[in-house]
Amino acid sequence: MRKYNKNVLYGLYDDDEQLLAAIHSAREAHLEIDNVYTPFPVHDLEEAMGLSESRLHMAGFVYGGIGALFGFLFMTWVFTRDWPIIFGGKPYWSVPAFIPITFELTVLFAAIGMVVSFYTVCGLWPGVENPTLDDRITDDKFCLAFDVTNADGGKVDALRSFLSDSGASEVNQKAI
Amino acid sequence: MSAVVSPIREPLIEGNKTYHQITEDICSPTEKAPGMAWVMAFLVAISLLAVYIFSLGWTVWNGIGTWDLNRTIGWGWDITNFVWWVGIGHAGTLISAILLLFRQKWRTGVNRAAEAMTIFAVVCAGQFPLIHMGRVWLAFFIFPYPNTRGPLWVNFNSPLLWDVFAISTYLTVSLLFWYTGLVPDFATLRDRSKGFRRKIYNLFSFGWTGAGKHWQRWESLSLILAGLSTPLVLSVHTIVSFDFATSVIPGWHTTIFPPYFVAGAIFSGFAMVQTLMVITRKILKLQQYITLEHIESMNKVILLTGTMVGVAYLTELFISWYSGYIYEQYAFYNRVLGPYWWSYVGMMACNVISPQFFWVKKYRRSVVFTFFMSIFVNIGMWFERFVIIATTLARDYLPSSWSYYAPTWVEIGLFVGTLGLFFTLYLIFTRVAPVIAVAEIKSILKSAGDQYVGPNATHHHDDHGKGKVHAGTH
Numbered sequence: 127m128r129k130y131n132k133n134v135l136y137g138l139y140d141d142d143e144q145l146l147a148a149i150h151s152a153r154e155a156h157l158e159i160d161n162v163y164t165p166f167p168v169h170d171l172e173e174a175m176g177l178s179e180s181r182l183h184m185a186g187f188v189y190g191g192i193g194a195l196f197g198f199l200f201m202t203w204v205f206t207r208d209w210p211i212i213f214g215g216k217p218y219w220s221v222p223a224f225i226p227i228t229f230e231l232t233v234l235f236a237a238i239g240m241v242v243s244f245y246t247v248c249g250l251w252p253g254v255e256n257p258t259l260d261d262r263i264t265d266d267k268f269c270l271a272f273d274v275t276n277a278d279g280g281k282v283d284a285l286r287s288f289l290s291d292s293g294a295s296e297v298n299q300k301a302i
Numbered sequence: 303m304s305a306v307v308s309p310i311r312e313p314l315i316e317g318n319k320t321y322h323q324i325t326e327d328i329c330s331p332t333e334k335a336p337g338m339a340w341v342m343a344f345l346v347a348i349s350l351l352a353v354y355i356f357s358l359g360w361t362v363w364n365g366i367g368t369w370d371l372n373r374t375i376g377w378g379w380d381i382t383n384f385v386w387w388v389g390i391g392h393a394g395t396l397i398s399a400i401l402l403l404f405r406q407k408w409r410t411g412v413n414r415a416a417e418a419m420t421i422f423a424v425v426c427a428g429q430f431p432l433i434h435m436g437r438v439w440l441a442f443f444i445f446p447y448p449n450t451r452g453p454l455w456v457n458f459n460s461p462l463l464w465d466v467f468a469i470s471t472y473l474t475v476s477l478l479f480w481y482t483g484l485v486p487d488f489a490t491l492r493d494r495s496k497g498f499r500r501k502i503y504n505l506f507s508f509g510w511t512g513a514g515k516h517w518q519r520w521e522s523l524s525l526i527l528a529g530l531s532t533p534l535v536l537s538v539h540t541i542v543s544f545d546f547a548t549s550v551i552p553g554w555h556t557t558i559f560p561p562y563f564v565a566g567a568i569f570s571g572f573a574m575v576q577t578l579m580v581i582t583r584k585i586l587k588l589q590q591y592i593t594l595e596h597i598e599s600m601n602k603v604i605l606l607t608g609t610m611v612g613v614a615y616l617t618e619l620f621i622s623w624y625s626g627y628i629y630e631q632y633a634f635y636n637r638v639l640g641p642y643w644w645s646y647v648g649m650m651a652c653n654v655i656s657p658q659f660f661w662v663k664k665y666r667r668s669v670v671f672t673f674f675m676s677i678f679v680n681i682g683m684w685f686e687r688f689v690i691i692a693t694t695l696a697r698d699y700l701p702s703s704w705s706y707y708a709p710t711w712v713e714i715g716l717f718v719g720t721l722g723l724f725f726t727l728y729l730i731f732t733r734v735a736p737v738i739a740v741a742e743i744k745s746i747l748k749s750a751g752d753q754y755v756g757p758n759a760t761h762h763h764d765d766h767g768k769g770k771v772h773a774g775t776h
Contacts (some may be wrong), residue, residue, distance in 0.1 A: 183522060259446065
């Protein structure tokens with residue numbers, strides 16, 4: 127059973143520049159935007175929407191650091207504590223020889239960690255059925271959506287006319 | 303938003319495309335029944351794959367004695383093929399990562415297919431180290447896992463183990479990078495389809511919606527994966543070259559190997575991308591997205607890296623003479639004039655001399671010439687690895703152990719068979735996923751579409767970019 131918990135009024139724009147202009151005027155008019163959906167990453171969208179910078183890269187740095195420490199300390203433990211063996215007359219703790227694997231594990235941990243974090247924070251995973259407003263949003267329509275679950279009729283009409291005045295080619299309402 | 307684009311930049315998307323047409327052009331080949339050309343190619347590919355499976359079965363059943371490797375020549379076609387395939391697998395990540403960091407817009411036309419090619423090439427490369435161990439069912443011994451033998455760990459000081467980590471990290475990161483790029487495009491395919499197909503593509507697209515915040519994180523993730531992949535791609539072939547360079551074999555024990563191998567890898571990788579792109583754009587009718595400008599750009603990379611490889615060959619010869627070390631001198635004398643002189647000649651002709659034609663713009667922009675040249679480069683780079691491996695091992699320190707090595711049908715079958723594996727995977731990929739990154743190519747339409755830039759530009763922007771975009775045309 128699909129649960130409807132939100133009522134959304136949305137406008138579909140034909141061009142990314144129209145959408146950006148509409149977002150700017152919506153923010154000037156202090157209208158609370160629920161979400162924006164685009165078929166491709168639109169430049170300047172995050173500034174227009176006032177999104178805070180993604181912290182994924184900081185997470186990536188931490189994951190990479192964990193990978194580097196894990197790799198280096200594990201090899202150190204194996205060759206100095208657990209099973210010391212002399213290879214080619216080199217010291218047990220032959221640091222330069224540990225660099226390549228330490229580097230590879232840094233990259234591996236950072237990449238896997240960031241990708242898993244990305245899908246987790248976005249709520250995306252195989253089998254997830256996220257409700258979509260319109261099939262053309264992944265093709266050529268740019269969507270600006272307002273949450274009207276608790277809005278009265280006058281408010282909805284005002285948003286409706288805002289969307290069509292700002293150039294939306296279609297304005298629809300949908301429960302998702 | 304239109305960016306400021308130099309008037310001498312050529313458009314990268316031709317045919318006055320709209321966003322919707324881009325979706326149509328790129329997605330529709332996956333929705334129609336395959337054409338005759340695809341079916342024929344697929345039949346050839348799976349026939350070769352059958353050859354691979356047979357040769358692999360033969361090797362596993364009878365042992366690697368069937369390869370005619372012998373004393374001193376412990377590496378033959380197996381490691382030659384491994385290094386060749388890994389090298390080919392470098393172009394995809396180079397295109398998607400390094401060119402992303404350099405903001406090269408032409409990468410968007412070819413990155414998807416090039417990354418797919420990378421992954422399939424690394425899959426092919428990975429076969430050889432596994433089967434050359436002899437007992438492939440014990441291949442998991444190469445990973446350091448707690449075991450009942452002590453636990454006895456692997457040798458972390460060995461370049462062969464570094465290779466295990468490098469190749470498996472490379473494969474994993476390339477897959478993640480490629481798939482993250484594919485997710486929004488799978489959503490596009492999902493929203494174009496109905497019923498069961500829609501369910502499948504929803505599964506593949508992870509429920510992607512295209513929300514603004516998701517795109518922001520997606521771009522952030524792509525940029526950082528690119529930043530991570532850039533040193534990674536350089537490290538992989540560096541470590542492959544350590545397999546040779548850290549040994550004390552004359553002809554292998556040289557410090558030039560890492561940069562020389564990386565340049566060679568990019569060289570051969572771009573050649574394979576050209577081979578595939580020339581065919582793909584023709585069969586899937588994508589000439590307006592993979593334009594002559596793309597082909598020319600890649601040919602310039604081939605010219606540059608081919609010349610770098612040429613300089614490395616000549617430097618090796620010079621240094622072996624200059625070193626005053628007779629074993630080193632003999633190793634190179636033997637390479638050029640020894641029993642495998644023909645492979646040295648093949649290498650020099652294909653890798654160093656033939657790319658020099660690309661100084662001429664007419665050749666760089668000729669599709670047919672590019673296709674044949676890309677085949678030459680692939681052959682030449684295979685010879686390079688054969689020269690390094692076979693000629694060196696056939697003439698070592700003791701003349702009493704000198705011998706000559708020629709492959710058996712099993713080894714030839716394995717090599718030809720991995721071509722089958724590669725093309726089978728690639729052909730399946732062209733059927734199930736968009737071969738061009740749909741979302742990414744839309745994001746460059748306004749800065750690289752031929753209605754916006756170039757001699758036939760018709761659109762006039764009402765923002766500040768206008769004057770510069772059209773400066774050359776009015």
